[in-house]
Amino acid sequence: MTPSPVSDKRQHVVETAYVLFKRAGFHATGIDRIIAEADVAKMTMYRHFPSKDELIVEVLDYRAKRFDRQLDRLAQEGIPPEQKIGRIFDWHARWFRSPDFHGCLFAHALAEFGDPGHPVFKAVVRQKNGLKRCMRSILEEMMPRGRAESGAAALLMLIEGATLLAQMGQADAAIRDARKAAMGIVAASRKSQ
Amino acid sequence: MTPSPVSDKRQHVVETAYVLFKRAGFHATGIDRIIAEADVAKMTMYRHFPSKDELIVEVLDYRAKRFDRQLDRLAQEGIPPEQKIGRIFDWHARWFRSPDFHGCLFAHALAEFGDPGHPVFKAVVRQKNGLKRCMRSILEEMMPRGRAESGAAALLMLIEGATLLAQMGQADAAIRDARKAAMGIVAASRKSQ
DNA sequence: AAGTGGTGAGACAGGTCTGTCTCATGTCTA
DNA sequence: TAGACATGAGACAGACCTGTCTCACCACTT
Incomplete structure (x- = not known):
């Protein structure tokens, strides 16, 4: 068979x-x-x-799909948006503490394949844009479109930075400070401009 | 001669x-x-x-020294701390727009040398800690030690994230959103805890 | 004039890389 | 039973890798 x-x-x-x-x-x-x-x-x-590069793209797309599925589960319906954001940070906190955490594979891929025309580069952009889009749609539940876009970018940057610091052995402080900053940003964006 | x-x-x-x-x-x-x-x-x-690895460390330390010098020039005495932070973001905005910007060499080094015991890894940690220390000392001009530490970490994460997004071709939006978030964090930390 | 030290040029060793090719094997299907 | 097909095992090519070594050269110093 x-x-x-x-x-x-x-x-x-x-x-x-x-x-x-x-x-x-x-x-x-x-x-x-x-x-x-x-x-x-x-x-x-x-x-x-057909080649090692194609295998790399396949690996990245496979991981991106897995990540998206987990993200969807975190941000399911019927939960206040702040809590969804909180859950995303919780997820990252757990990831940082997992025994074989080695940083973000996509960020690493970007480091090794810096040519914007390269398929690996494009796969990385796809994944990061997906994460940003997810956070933007959460923020749009509580603020207008424009502010949600900026806020999502800020959250994404905090998460990427926290992942880098976590790889340097500062996981606990990084996730704590990133979460605090994120909650501040969300609260400020919610209230006004 | x-x-x-x-x-x-x-x-x-x-x-x-x-x-x-x-x-x-x-x-x-x-x-x-x-x-x-x-x-x-x-x-x-x-x-x-003695080896390629040693050359890499030398390159990183050389660039870190150059970066620190430029940073010191930005954060010279007699300027309000908010403005110092603003200048650091200005500097990054110019960097992102420079024709041969390819992302952060230190972050890339971390991607390729993930072993915490490797000299290259340690060189990266030195540089990132230096940048964080610089921002912490700026923040300490206007807030207590503990909050300055957290705030510096948040600013560092925003900058690292912005650098990543900039490498993905979103330089302008990244630096704008990172700066806005940073100023919000600084203002909030200044007022209270 | 003799010596010293940094350098250029390139052969060389031993290993690893990606990617191709051949041939044998096993397994499912018609 | 016969064929189709995925796979295993490994040789092979051609390039590239890091690092070592030799020998000649040249500028400067003593």
Whole structure:
């Protein structure tokens, strides 16, 4: 029996590559390492992905989809918007404390693939815009469009900065200060302009 | 005549490496590329730097020193603290608009060298802590120590996030929203807790 | 005039990189 | 039973990587 329509191995390679990329970076992680860790033949990998770059894009899109799903669950209907924002920060706090936290894979990808025309670069932009859009739609529940756009950008920047500080070993202080600043921004934007 | 006590070439290699690292990343930039661009023999490089990693640390420390000098000039005495913060954001706005802006080299270094024990990692932490310390000392002019520490962290996170967004092509909006959020944080922290 | 030290040029070693190719194997389907 | 197909194993090419080494050169000092 074919294990699954478009194969088991493909997804297994993606998940293995994800772990290795996260731990050691993209250029520093070789194809040989990936296929050894995934226990898969080289040709199996190259039959599913035309190149390493395409594999990287696949890994990023896969993680972005997972992240979006978790985000949707946090920001479900029937909860006041402040609480939704709070939950997003809670989620990040848990992430920062997880044993194999190594910073944001998308930010790392941007560092290694700085050419705006590169598919990896575009995948990163997609993910970050998605997160910003999510926060903007939350803020729009309590403030006009323009202010929600600025506020979402501010929240996104705080989160990205907190992720960086967390990677430098200041996770607890970072998430606490970012949350405080975020709540201040939301409260101020709600009241007036 | 010996050109300079510890040689001209050394600094020239550092500056050439800086440009290449900034443009293409650390792992993706080979030694051969650096010496070719610097027009220097390989042995000249290896006589000054024991390894590529040491060169990277040297490049980072060199840029950190330059950055600190510019920062000191911005935050000179006799200026109200709000204005000092404003100037730091102005400086970043100009940086984001500069033609060869490619994001923060230190953040990129963190992405490629995620091991906390690695010298490159430590060099990044030094630089970020320096920037945070600078902003904290500015905030301490107008608020107590504890609040200044949190506020400085928030400002640092906003700046790091803005730099990331700027690299994704949203420089103008990022710096505008980050500045607005920063001023709100400063004003709120000044008044009370 | 002899020596010293930084440098240039490039060969070289040993390893790793991505990506291609061949051939054998097993497994499901018609 | 026969064919189709994904896979395993690994050789292979060609490029690139870091780092070492030798030898010649040249400028300056003593």
